[in-house]
Amino acid sequence: MRTISxxxxxxxxxxxxxxxTPPDPHxxxxxxxxxxxxxxxxxxxxxxxxxxxxxxxxxxxxADTMAPLWLDTRNLKILxxxxxxxxxxxKYTLHxxxxxxxSPLEIELKAGLTQVRIEYEAxxxxxxxxxxxxxxxxxxxxxxxxxQSQAILARSWMPIQDSPGVxxxxxxxxxxxxxxxxxxxxxxxxxxxxxxKYSFKMNQPIPAYLMSLAVGDFEYKxxxxxxxxxxxxxxxxxxxxxxxxxxxxxxAAENLYGAYQWEQYDVLLLPPSxxxxxxxxxxxxxxxxxxxxxxRSLVSLIAHELAxxxxxxxxxxxxxNDFWLNEGFTVYFERRIMEALKGKPYADMLELLGWQDVHxxxxxxxxxxxxxxxxxxxxxxxxxDGMNDIAYEKGYFxxxxxxxxxxxxAFDAFLKRHFTANAFQSLNTETFLQQLYQYLxxxxxxxxAIQVEKWVYQPGMPDNAPQPKAExxxxxxxxxxxxxPDAGIAKAWSTHEWLHYLRHLPEDISLARMEKMDNQFxxxxxxxxxxxxxxxxxAFKRNYQPAYEAAExxxxxxxxxxxxxPLYKELAKTPKGKMLARSIYAKARPNYHFVARATxxxxxxx
Ligand code: BES
Ligand code: ZN
Numbered sequence: 001m002r003t004i005s006x007x008x009x010x011x012x013x014x015x016x017x018x019x020x021t022p023p024d025p026h027x028x029x030x031x032x033x034x035x036x037x038x039x040x041x042x043x044x045x046x047x048x049x050x051x052x053x054x055x056x057x058x059x060x061x062x063a064d065t066m067a068p069l070w071l072d073t074r075n076l077k078i079l080x081x082x083x084x085x086x087x088x089x090x091k092y093t094l095h096x097x098x099x100x101x102x103s104p105l106e107i108e109l110k111a112g113l114t115q116v117r118i119e120y121e122a123x124x125x126x127x128x129x130x131x132x133x134x135x136x137x138x139x140x141x142x143x144x145x146x147x148q149s150q151a152i153l154a155r156s157w158m159p160i161q162d163s164p165g166v167x168x169x170x171x172x173x174x175x176x177x178x179x180x181x182x183x184x185x186x187x188x189x190x191x192x193x194x195x196x197k198y199s200f201k202m203n204q205p206i207p208a209y210l211m212s213l214a215v216g217d218f219e220y221k222x223x224x225x226x227x228x229x230x231x232x233x234x235x236x237x238x239x240x241x242x243x244x245x246x247x248x249x250x251x252a253a254e255n256l257y258g259a260y261q262w263e264q265y266d267v268l269l270l271p272p273s274x275x276x277x278x279x280x281x282x283x284x285x286x287x288x289x290x291x292x293x294x295x296r297s298l299v300s301l302i303a304h305e306l307a308x309x310x311x312x313x314x315x316x317x318x319x320x321n322d323f324w325l326n327e328g329f330t331v332y333f334e335r336r337i338m339e340a341l342k343g344k345p346y347a348d349m350l351e352l353l354g355w356q357d358v359h360x361x362x363x364x365x366x367x368x369x370x371x372x373x374x375x376x377x378x379x380x381x382x383x384x385d386g387m388n389d390i391a392y393e394k395g396y397f398x399x400x401x402x403x404x405x406x407x408x409x410a411f412d413a414f415l416k417r418h419f420t421a422n423a424f425q426s427l428n429t430e431t432f433l434q435q436l437y438q439y440l441x442x443x444x445x446x447x448x449a450i451q452v453e454k455w456v457y458q459p460g461m462p463d464n465a466p467q468p469k470a471e472x473x474x475x476x477x478x479x480x481x482x483x484x485p486d487a488g489i490a491k492a493w494s495t496h497e498w499l500h501y502l503r504h505l506p507e508d509i510s511l512a513r514m515e516k517m518d519n520q521f522x523x524x525x526x527x528x529x530x531x532x533x534x535x536x537x538x539a540f541k542r543n544y545q546p547a548y549e550a551a552e553x554x555x556x557x558x559x560x561x562x563x564x565x566p567l568y569k570e571l572a573k574t575p576k577g578k579m580l581a582r583s584i585y586a587k588a589r590p591n592y593h594f595v596a597r598a599t600x601x602x603x604x605x606x
Pocket of ligand 2: 304308
C-alpha cells in the first residue's frame with residue numbers, strides 16, 4: 001500500500017507540480033490529490049453497547065479530479081457511503097488492516113463530486129476511546145466516555161485524513177443519554193441539555209489528532225473572562241480551586257507571544273485512568289486528576305497544555321517525526337508562563353528537574369541512540385512507541401541555547417513571528433530551520449555557535465547546552481548530608497524541592513533511614529502524586545515493604561503512563577518483583593485506557 005501511495009505521490013507531484021513535501025508515514029491519505037476541508041459529524045453515543053454510531057459528511061477539495069479519496073480508519077464498521085446530494089451510492093474499498101495504521105479506506109469519486117457521507121460505527125474496542133462504567137466514576141451514577149486521539153487514534157472513531165499535516169473545520173451533533181453532557185474540541189455547552197442532544201462548531205481548522213469527545217456527568221465553573229473548568233460535580237470545587245490561576249496564565253501567554261486564537265479556554269478534569277497528564281484538545285484541555293495536589297503545586301501542566309494553543313495547535317508538527325516542534329516549543333513556552341506568574345527561582349526549579357529528566361532518558365537509551373535525536377525516524381514504527389521525553393526537554397534546551405546566544409528580546413520577537421507567520425499551518429523541522437536561519441541565526445558564526453545540525457540530527461546532548469542552576473535546590477542539597485532534613489527548613493519546601501530531595505538520596509539508602517523519613521514526613525501517605533511516584537520508585541528499588549500496599553493501590557487507581565510504566569519496570573527487574581508486577585497489572589488492566597494497556601502488554605505480557 002505505502003509503495004503504491006509513494007509512487008502515486010511522486011507521479012502526481014510531477015503532474016500537478018505540487019510542493020514536494022514528503023508524505024506522512026503514518027497516514028494513507030494523499031491530501032495533495034484530494035483533501036478533506038470540513039467534517040460534519042452526526043453521532044449517537046450508545047453506553048449500552050459502548051459504540052459510537054452515526055455519519056460523517058466530508059467536504060472535499062480535489063486537486064486531482066481523477067484520484068480517489070483516501071481516508072484512515074481503524075476498526076471502524078463502514079455501513080454505507082453515499083453522495084449526500086443525490087443519495088447515490090459511492091464505491092469503496094476497505095483495505096486490509098496494517099497494524100497501528102489501520103485499514104485504508106479508498107473511495108471512488110465521480111466527476112464533480114465534492115462531498116461524501118459515510119455511515120459508520122466505531123468498535124467498543126476503538127483504540128482512542130475509554131468507556132467507563134458508573135462504578136469507575138466519582139459520582140457512581142452515570143457512565144463516562146473520553147477520547148484520546150493523539151497520535152494516530154482519531155481514525156478509530158471517525159474516518160478521516162489522520163495526519164497532522166491536514167487541517168479541517170468541523171461541526172457536529174451528538175446525542176447522549178439525558179442527564180449527561182457532551183464536550184468536543186469546539187464551542188461547548190455550559191449546561192446540560194434536557195434531551196441529551198448537543199451541537200458543536202469549530203471554526204478554526206485543526207488536524208485530526210486534536211479531535212476530542214467526552215461524555216459524562218459534567219458541571220461547569222467559570223474561572224476568568226474566557227476560562228473555566230468542567231468536572232464531575234464532586235470534583236468541581238477542588239478543580240476550580242486548583243486551577244484558579246488559569247486566566248492569569250492565559251493573559252501571561254498572550255502577553256508573551258500574541259493573541260489567543262481559540263476564543264475560550266477550558267479544562268476538563270478526567271478520571272485517573274486518563275493515560276496522560278494533559279492533552280491540548282483545542283478549547284478544552286484534558287487533565288489528569290493526579291495534578292489536584294491541594295496546593296496548586298502541579299499546575300505548570302495547565303500552563304503546558306495552554307501553551308500548545310500556540311505551539312502545536314496553531315503551528316503544528318507536519319509529521320510525528322517533527323514532534324519536537326510541538327513539545328520542545330511548548331515546554332519552553334510553559335516555563336516562560338510559569339516564570340511570569342511565579343518568578344525566576346520557581347521556573348529555575350522546573351528547568352533543573354527537566355535537565356535531570358533528560359539526562360536520565362539519554363542514559364536509559366544510551367547517548368548514541370537514534371531515539372535521542374530531535375528529528376525522529378518513526379517510519380515503519382508505531383509513533384506511540386517512538387515518541388519520548390527527548391522532544392520535550394532536549395527540544396527545550398535547544399531553544400534555551402538559542403535564547404542565550406541571541407538574547408531574550410530577539411528570541412521573543414522571533415517566536416512571535418513564528419506563531420503569527422505560520423498560524424494554522426503545519427511545519428516540518430527543515431522548514432523551521434530555514435526560517436530560523438532566515439530570521440534569527442542569520443550569520444554563519446551564529447549557526448556554528450549553536451551547532452544546529454548537531455542538536456537536531458545527532459543523538460545525545462550537545463556540550464553547548466546551558467547547565468541550569470536553581471538556587472532553591474542548592475539549599476535542598478545541603479540537607480542531603482544528614483539523615484533527615486531539618487524539619488524547620490523542610491516545612492517550607494514545595495513539591496519541586498521534595499522531588500529534588502528524593503531524587504538525590506543515595507541509591508543504597510538504608511531501610512532504617514527510609515522508615516525514619518517516612519514516619520516524619522509521611523511520604524507513603526502523601527496526597528501528591530509526583531511525590532508518591534518518586535517515593536514508590538525508591539521503595540521498589542530498596543524493597544521498602546511498608547510502602548508496597550499504598551504503591552499497589554496507586555498503580556491500580558492511576559492510569560497515567562508517566563507514573564505507572566517506570567514503576568512496573570522497576571518492579572519487574574527481579575523475578576519475584578515481576579510476579580508481583582504481573583499480579584498488580586491483572587487487577588489494574590481493566591481500569592486502563594488502550595494506550596496504557598498497549599505499553600504494559602508489551603512490557604509484562606498481556
Ligand atoms: N500532547 C501531549 C500528550 C501526548 C503526547 C499524547 C504524545 C499522545 C502522544 C501533552 O501536551 C503532554 O505533553 N502531556 C504531558 C504533560 C506535560 C506537562 C509534559 C503528560 O501527559 O505527561
Ligand atoms: Zn505537550
